[in-house]
Amino acid sequence: MDFEPLSIALKFAFLGVLYLFLFWIAVAARKDLRRNANGGSGDQTGISSGGGTARDAWLIVESSDSLDRGSRFDLFGGVTLGRSADADIAFTDRYASGIHARVYPRAGRYFVEDMNSTNGTLLNGTPVNGEIEIRDGSTLAIGDTSFRLQIDD
Amino acid sequence: MGTGAVGLSARNRELLALIPVALLLTIGFAAVFAQNDSELGNLSLSYGLYFLAICLATHIYIRIRLPQADPYLFPLMALLTAFGLVMLYRLDAELARELARDQANWFVLGLILFAVVIHFLRDYSVLERYRYTIALTGIALLLAPRLPLIGTQVNGAYLGVKIGPVGFQPAELAKICIVIFLASYLREHRELLVVGARRVLGVTLPPLKHLGPLLVVWGAAMFMLIFIRDLGSSLMFFAAFLALLYVATGRLSFVVIGMSMFMIGAWVIYSTVPHVTDRVDIWLDPYQDPGGAGYQVLQSMFAQADGGLFGEGFARSMVVIPGGTDPLLPAAQTDLIYTLIVSELGLFGGAAVICVYLLIAARGFKVALMANDGFSKLLATGLTAVFAFQAFVIIGGVTRVIPLTGVTLPLVSYGGSSILANFILLALLLLVSNRARREARDGEPAASVGAWS
Numbered sequence: 001m002d003f004e005p006l007s008i009a010l011k012f013a014f015l016g017v018l019y020l021f022l023f024w025i026a027v028a029a030r031k032d033l034r035r036n037a038n039g040g041s042g043d044q045t046g047i048s049s050g051g052g053t054a055r056d057a058w059l060i061v062e063s064s065d066s067l068d069r070g071s072r073f074d075l076f077g078g079v080t081l082g083r084s085a086d087a088d089i090a091f092t093d094r095y096a097s098g099i100h101a102r103v104y105p106r107a108g109r110y111f112v113e114d115m116n117s118t119n120g121t122l123l124n125g126t127p128v129n130g131e132i133e134i135r136d137g138s139t140l141a142i143g144d145t146s147f148r149l150q151i152d153d
Numbered sequence: 154m155g156t157g158a159v160g161l162s163a164r165n166r167e168l169l170a171l172i173p174v175a176l177l178l179t180i181g182f183a184a185v186f187a188q189n190d191s192e193l194g195n196l197s198l199s200y201g202l203y204f205l206a207i208c209l210a211t212h213i214y215i216r217i218r219l220p221q222a223d224p225y226l227f228p229l230m231a232l233l234t235a236f237g238l239v240m241l242y243r244l245d246a247e248l249a250r251e252l253a254r255d256q257a258n259w260f261v262l263g264l265i266l267f268a269v270v271i272h273f274l275r276d277y278s279v280l281e282r283y284r285y286t287i288a289l290t291g292i293a294l295l296l297a298p299r300l301p302l303i304g305t306q307v308n309g310a311y312l313g314v315k316i317g318p319v320g321f322q323p324a325e326l327a328k329i330c331i332v333i334f335l336a337s338y339l340r341e342h343r344e345l346l347v348v349g350a351r352r353v354l355g356v357t358l359p360p361l362k363h364l365g366p367l368l369v370v371w372g373a374a375m376f377m378l379i380f381i382r383d384l385g386s387s388l389m390f391f392a393a394f395l396a397l398l399y400v401a402t403g404r405l406s407f408v409v410i411g412m413s414m415f416m417i418g419a420w421v422i423y424s425t426v427p428h429v430t431d432r433v434d435i436w437l438d439p440y441q442d443p444g445g446a447g448y449q450v451l452q453s454m455f456a457q458a459d460g461g462l463f464g465e466g467f468a469r470s471m472v473v474i475p476g477g478t479d480p481l482l483p484a485a486q487t488d489l490i491y492t493l494i495v496s497e498l499g500l501f502g503g504a505a506v507i508c509v510y511l512l513i514a515a516r517g518f519k520v521a522l523m524a525n526d527g528f529s530k531l532l533a534t535g536l537t538a539v540f541a542f543q544a545f546v547i548i549g550g551v552t553r554v555i556p557l558t559g560v561t562l563p564l565v566s567y568g569g570s571s572i573l574a575n576f577i578l579l580a581l582l583l584l585v586s587n588r589a590r591r592e593a594r595d596g597e598p599a600a601s602v603g604a605w606s
């Protein structure tokens with residue numbers, strides 16, 4: 001077997017080139033991943049692309065004229081609340097606007113935003129200006145209708 | 154964004170990456186020549202150059218048609234093909250067949266098909282419109298091996314179709330059809346699955362009304378287990394489906410429910426269908442029939458152990474019992490090709506192959522992350538998942554992590570349909586990637602004007 005040393009040399013050459021190649025790709029791919037992680041974040045698909053893990057969250061009806069007390073609404077992907085039939089959570093309330101407010105997740109946390117409603121939205125009794133984070137157990141009131149937020153860990 | 158951290162554009166990085174791939178093929182062939190013929194001709198160099206030329210032609214095509222596509226996917230897949238070619242060439246002498254030449258032809262055909270798909274599918278959202286047609290095609294392809302006249306049975310499983318001299322494994326193409334269908338279906342029904350969810354005993358259940366697809370896919374997986382007896386594909390499909398469902402809904406509980414349903418179904422089938430019972434029993438205890446049913450998995454384990462850390466060297470492990478034609482490693486060109494790699498390149502060689510699959514999976518999910526619409530995201534996720542799970546099913550099988558089933562090691566195993574299907578898969582991934590990266594660069598979704606050109 002004259003060619004045994006050659007065979008062994010070729011085997012190690014193969015493994016060496018292979019690992020150098022894989023290492024190069026892994027490093028380059030990692031840099032690529034970092035660069036894009038800082039840049040693009042918002043997309044319109046609503047499909048979670050990492051960041052905060054999406055926790056299950058629900059709005060539970062506390063009092064309402066039209067919704068059953070204790071009804072649960074899933075918050076996945078964000079919901080709109082209002083009197084209009086186009087709202088994800090539609091209810092009748094004299095003081096509610098068509099699309100009154102919206103609740104949406106971002107990076108694993110949940111936020112409420114008043115959609116320029118006529119009579120305003122109250123979070124734990126305080127009027128909502130712009131967007132405010134809502135936490136587990138918070139109460140959201142629109143006119144005579146109120147909801148409690150429940151976030152599961 | 155055109156220039157990366159290393160100062161090269163995406164396409165130039167792809168070009169650069171193809172050189173070590175061709176070099177690896179050359180070294181591999183040289184080693185096989187040195188071992189078999191005890192001489193080092195310049196033939197291995199010519200093979201390496203042929204390979205490089207084919208890859209370069211594809212690279213130029215990608216450069217023209219998909220300038221923004223992911224730069225690493227094609228070189229990584231070419232590396233797997235090179236691995237396969239070297240291993241098959243090494244088997245040719247012992248099995249007295251011309252596997253490597255066939256495989257090289259399939260590789261070229263696969264790349265032509267790759268170009269054709271890219272040419273006619275610039276706007277891949279067309280796929281969404283024909284999703285039911287595509288789904289039916291997929292199911293028809295899966296059932297084809299059971300049809301009289303054209304179906305063929307291999308080791309108790311109905312995997313192949315034979316029309317005249319042309320053999321063909323339809324499950325390979327069916328996997329792409331089914332992923333396209335699931336991606337498009339889940340894109341549309343994602344919200345419904347989530348919004349109507351209810352909690353029962355602390356577990357979030359999908360709404361019964363929209364549970365239909367889950368049950369249908371679960372039913373199809375179980376059906377495949379019984380009717381086509383293709384354990385590997387059914388596992389691969391169902392796993393890819395759960396991955397898609399998880400990405401679409403963000404609900405781990407759906408995956409847990411799906412897994413439990415699969416476990417229950419699999420257990421029922423294990424205890425009732427003899428073919429499945431045999432496979433699982435052999436997996437649990439191969440020594441119950443070491444010369445018969447347990448032979449393949451036992452030989453696979455011993456051959457891998459022989460490899461040690463760095464392997465015995467190219468063409469130095471024993472595939473055929475000397476002085477006869479009885480195989481020591483049955484189906485070394487398909488099922489056990491990973492075993493052969495571990496035997497000849499050792500733990501490091503095997504780990505490198507797994508790394509290549511991991512890197513492909515990472516790049517595939519990266520494509521999904523960058524995509525800007527739901528269908529693209531789910532399509533890239535599904536294609537990547539099905540590719541990665543297929544590698545897991547066969548590598549897991551030969552290392553006795555799960556029962557050994559007859560799926561191919563993507564792009565490495567001998568087989569035309571596998572090569573063709575995986576290059577279609579690559580074409581779709583690169584199409585999604587090209588659009589996503591172009592939109593990321595331009596800062597806005599590109600207008601669809603001229604998408605048909």
